[in-house]
Amino acid sequence: MGTQSPATRFFVRVGVGRAGYAGRVEPQRIEVLDRGLWAFARPFRALDTLEVGARMTVLGLEDGALLLHSPVRLDDADREAIRAVGPVRAIVAPNLWHHLFFGPAAEAFPSAERWAAPGLSRRRKDLSFHGELGTAQPIFPGVEWHVVGGSRLLGEVLFFHRASRTLVATDFFFHVLHRDDALARTYYTLSGTYGRFASSRLIRAAVWDRAAARETARWILDRDPRRVTVCHGEVFDVTPGSLESALRWLLV
Numbered sequence: 001m002g003t004q005s006p007a008t009r010f011f012v013r014v015g016v017g018r019a020g021y022a023g024r025v026e027p028q029r030i031e032v033l034d035r036g037l038w039a040f041a042r043p044f045r046a047l048d049t050l051e052v053g054a055r056m057t058v059l060g061l062e063d064g065a066l067l068l069h070s071p072v073r074l075d076d077a078d079r080e081a082i083r084a085v086g087p088v089r090a091i092v093a094p095n096l097w098h099h100l101f102f103g104p105a106a107e108a109f110p111s112a113e114r115w116a117a118p119g120l121s122r123r124r125k126d127l128s129f130h131g132e133l134g135t136a137q138p139i140f141p142g143v144e145w146h147v148v149g150g151s152r153l154l155g156e157v158l159f160f161h162r163a164s165r166t167l168v169a170t171d172f173f174f175h176v177l178h179r180d181d182a183l184a185r186t187y188y189t190l191s192g193t194y195g196r197f198a199s200s201r202l203i204r205a206a207v208w209d210r211a212a213a214r215e216t217a218r219w220i221l222d223r224d225p226r227r228v229t230v231c232h233g234e235v236f237d238v239t240p241g242s243l244e245s246a247l248r249w250l251l252v
């Protein structure tokens with residue numbers, strides 16, 4: 001164990017080990033998506049009613065620090081697991097709707113920079129941010145980011161983790177393959193996302209500037225991601241043509 005990195009020691013401790021490094025650990029504690037990329041998937045009920053689930057993605061930066069994308073509710077063991085992987089450099093509330101657990105995450109990692117999606121600091125005046133992405137242009141080594149164009153309702157910032165070629169989305173894409181809960185099934189079916197990788201009807205309807213949103217589609221395709229993490233549903237492994245298909249509503 002002495003020559004292992006803190007991250008490897010942690011994975012050995014939780015039973016992942018080197019052989020399983022690139023696999024996914026379900027359902028508890030931590031998903032190991034790739035080298036330098038982890039996620040915490042947790043149950044979450046929207047409006048205390050609708051079980052939609054939530055996923056926080058942890059992006060490893062080139063200097064070994066971490067970026068927490070869309071924090072979920074974290075317990076002591078979760079926080080310990082994150083600290084075992086690396087120091088938290090930045091915490092991001094990546095759209096106007098994903099900020100409920102930002103405050104507790106900021107308290108848990110007080111030395112981290114706190115970044116908000118465009119417009120969020122007006123909505124959450126109780127939270128303290130270093131700035132809004134788009135107005136400020138912070139650099140996260142090894143990670144690119146892009147403000148989704150043409151949608152006031154969403155205010156989403158997409159991230160791209162270069163080393164693993166992973167696009168990190170919040171609500172711009174859903175990938176819900178199955179829900180036991182009938183209400184959740186109905187919700188996703190009505191939103192046009194049940195059982196498929198897609199943007200919801202609500203997101204599509206909220207796009208008021210298609211030219212700007214088309215820039216976003218091009219930004220995504222230019223990155224050529226091989227995987228997309230979403231906050232609601234399963235991690236999506238990109239297959240030939242699948243991204244183009246999910247973005248067709250913007251590209252036509």
Ligand SMILES: [Fe+2]
Pocket residue numbers: 097098170171231232
């Ligand atoms: Fe969401």
